Amino acid sequence: MAVSTPRRTVHDTLAGLERGRRRKLKERAFATVLFTLTAVAILVLALLVVDIVLDGFTRINVDFLTRYASRTAENTGIRAGLTGTLSLMVLTALVAFPVGVGAAIYLEEFAPDNRFTRLMEANISNLAGVPSVVYGLLGVAVFVYALNLGRSLLAGALTLALLILPVIIVAGRESIRAVPLAIRDGGLALGATPWQVSYRQILPSALPGMLTGTILALSRAIGETAPILVVGAVFSRRADNEPWYFMEAFAALPVQIYNFVSRPQEGFKIDAASAGILVLMAVLLIMNSAAIVARNRFSRRY
């Protein structure tokens, strides 16, 4: 008995090695499949980008960025759309960030755990999945008509704010939850009120995550065409949109691109549209980089 025990162990080890080899093979096959799928996705994306760059790159110049819309494809520009989009972004952020962060703090720190709170939480999660055009329709009904804001920059910004609010709230709650409980207990044990702990400890620690979430949500919002189209963004405007003239009619990049694409002439349909898309992509890239910088800069270790 005593002699056979070590022999059996050796045998078991060899069997284990065999199993290990088979597992490795399986792992490699799985990794190959995943890699292929990823490669296909990236390839398609790359093709799209290359196509757009080839079509649009020659069309981009200072004139294109600084001119208003024109009837001729050679003279047209996206100045109105660009200023409109930037202003929409500013106003949307100004509305959505404080409301979203406030809601996240309330839900995480202060809301009583009752049926109403749970209903609200479920609703917020579901709202993140509602198609954006529905927000557009809501925006028309509530902001344009009920609040009588008209087809204005403000109505557009409020609509986009509604659209990204659920995302900001969810991201905000996540980053609040990431703050260790020990920080909260430490603050409370020093005689701080729950409000002081939220404001002075939780909020600063959670802010980078909230900022990242907000910027990413914003960058999704400014690419949206449907909701602002429904709220009444204009196709071709011959004036800038500044955030402080928020009751004016407004243009926006995606809407202007949409307009270019729907024209019959190649100069609009292909060249101007591609150039417009490149500009929009540049704005998105800048925002996403800003999100990464914000995260790295302000993030804290625990």
Added chain:
Amino acid sequence: MDSAQSQAVRQRPVLDVPVDSRALAHHTAAEHSKLASDLVFDVRDVTVRYGVHPAIRNVSLQIYRHEITALIGPSGCGKSTFIRCFNRMNDLIPSATVEGTITYHGQDLYAKGVDPVEVRRRIGMVFQKPNPFPKSVRENILFGPKVNGMEVDADEVVERSLRRAALWDEVRNKLNDSAYSLSGGQQQRLCIARAIAIDPDVILMDEPASALDPISTGRIEDLMRELQERYTIVIVTHNMQQAARVSDRTAFFTTEVEDEASDFRSGKLVEYDFTEKIFKNPSDRRTEDYVTGRFG
């Protein structure tokens, strides 16, 4: 006049307790009770439940001014639950309920109208794991005075608190560095300094040295003895030697099977007496088994 008197009482070193009274091992805890004015906490018949099940049941004991009271017992017997009653930290756990009475200098801690925030200002707490705020050393110290609206000379409070926590010499040149750049032992002393900064009356410590090496532990123990001259200290510890070394009185808790069918256990106070008696001549068999390491 009045305040001068109470100041005098406060400053009286703990060693004024007649030494021979400690040695009288045959005395029971009740017979050792000190002056009524030295009574900080009077715990009567306290039961704490999480949901319906009691985590500790019918605990009564007295905690005296300028003493170090150690709470010992096996894991899960409710020491943390019990110590958290003193600064109403259990209020923060929705399922927790506290029954019985705890008076603090004669005032019911759990009476209606008592603000837990005010309670925590007077009764500070140091946790098992160092939990400095993700800020500078200086800001960590000043957080308490700031949220409590204390008008203080910031530099002076920082220096005084750090000195009392025996940390000043190590961090005097790093006041604006992140608290996370300190070692674990330094972080724990920073947490003690942070608690001292609001000049509490009592400091509760829940296994303050369990995450530290022997040298840092030794420093925290020395520190406790110094702090004892100004503050009343209650400490939870798993370290028998630590309890024996630093504390004046020791409370031994254990778990008892509450309900045979479900094997539900709740914590109970077995014996509370002078530390010397608990370790040299305990009255209860279970205490003896535990302190001599025969627990099982």
